[in-house]
Amino acid sequence: MTPAPTKPQSRAPQLSPRRCTSRRSVVGVALLTLALGGAAGAPRPSAQPGASAPNLASSTSPAPVPANAPTNPPAPTPPTPAQAPPSVDLRLGREAVVTLTDGRRFTGILVRDDGREVVLRIAGIETLWPAARVDLVRLLPSVDDRYRQAREGLDPDSYPLHSELALWLVSVERVDLAIEVMEAYSQRHADHEQARRDLHSFRLLAELRAKQARPGPTAPPPVQPTAQPTAQPTAPRPPAGGDARPTAPARTPLLDAREQALVKAFELALDDSAEVTIPDDVLDDLFKTYGSTPRVPATPEARALFRSAPARVQLETIFSLRARELYPRLIILGLPDSLRRFRDDVHAAYLVSACATAACHGGQEAGRLAFATGRPPNSDANVLTNFVIADRFVALADGQPQPLLDWASPERSLLLQYALPRDEAQLDHPPAPGPDGRDRWRQALSGRQDPRYAAALQWVRSVVQPRPEFDLRYKPARPFEPPTAPPTNATASPPR
Secondary structure: OOOOOOOOEOOOOOOOHHHHOOHHHHHHHHHHHHHOHHHHOOOEOOOOOOOOOOOHHHOOOOOOOOOOOOOOOOOOOOOOOOOOOOOOOOOOOOEEEEEEOOOOEEEEEEEEEOOOEEEEEEOOEEEEEEHHHEEEEEEOOOHHHHHHHHHHOOOOOOHHHHHHHHHHHHHOOOHHHHHHHHHHHHHHOOOOHHHHHHHHHHHHHHHHHHHHHOOOOOOOOOOOOOOOOOOOOOOOOOOOOOOOOOOOOOOOOOOOHHHHHHHHHHOOOOOOOOEEEOOHHHHHHHHHHHOOOOOOOOOHHHHHHHHOOOHHHHHHHHHHOOOHHHHHHOEEEOOOHHHHHHHHHHHHHHHHHHHOOOOOOOOOOOOOOOOOOOOOOOOHHHHHHHHHHHHHOEEEEOOEEEEOOOOOOHHHOHHHHOOOOOOOOOOOOOOOEOOOOOEOOOOOOOOOOOHHHHHHHHHHHHOOOOOOOOOOOOOOOOOOOOOOOOOOOOOOOOOO
């Protein structure tokens, strides 16, 4: 009796079995298998049970052919197929939702899912879970589908909603759709200055990316210069009446991802509206380092209960222990409330458009105070960097050190005083002479009755006191402190 042949085995893409827990997942696996069929290789039949493979190496002569057998022409040799490329996981780089075995969910860019671990990039920080802790990885709909859904329900008169949608599109590298969003809003609200600036920024960003994508001309080989006598450089002479102002300053660097996460953690309140997630590996290190303290659960049962507790409960424990080494690893989606108010009431209201311009503190003649001018202007990286600059910068006003943000006397904050007309300000902005000798300074606010002044002053008053003190690796383009000036904004650190 001839044994039944086994089914052909096919080399499918490496997909975790947990992804096949729903009909949608099964359909997704089938479509992905079809899409990668050529790359995965054709099905390869197995040997029949009980049959041994012929030993081709031991064959020394062809089998005898009967004399009366018809002679057939030799069969053409099939072409050797090209070597199949390695299997590519098309899910990587797309937005996905990871559901853990304890029910918690995380959304980010899928970086790795190799059967051993799952890695998501959330707010620029890669977060890792062992595969045993992951119950499901679900891809989100495509950017185009989500964009169409968002546009259908978008309030045509809401600038914040248009701005948030455009910034999300930039974050997923669809600047073309971000331009489309702001064009639609600007056509309806032609007098909205911030929308026009956003649209201009997005167009510049698209042009820059297009230039970067185009291959440039091949550079000719360098020509070895003939040895010439080296002339000694002449030091530039500072202008009369003040310190030298460099004419070609280095671009103000932005906070890196770790520094941004650290600033957000220190500005976060326990009742904050920002969404917070505590990764499992952070809790692991919390148990390992602080497990002997009374505030950290000691038994496995208590720790399992603590893992399932709301993030605010976990956060309160981390803050009470002042476990600062864990702060940069907290996942805070968006900006905490105080930083969001700084963005809306100060940064977007007048700092970007009046203070951080190319002709002022955002250009080559910025002087010691140089704000970050990245694109888009109100991105989290820009906002957080300029917040740190404003928080730590100390100027000389009437010959005395004065902070840009005076938390002890909010009305004397130079970020407010220097924006007022000089006849209303307690501390006048110093003259800013241009090449022609004329003062280039222009007031950013119309006066104390300006609603933007009231909103900015209220924000300074509302920030938590005393201010936390913590070290950043961030190195500004220029020193925060004036020469020989003692620190003026130092306060006792809160208990975290």
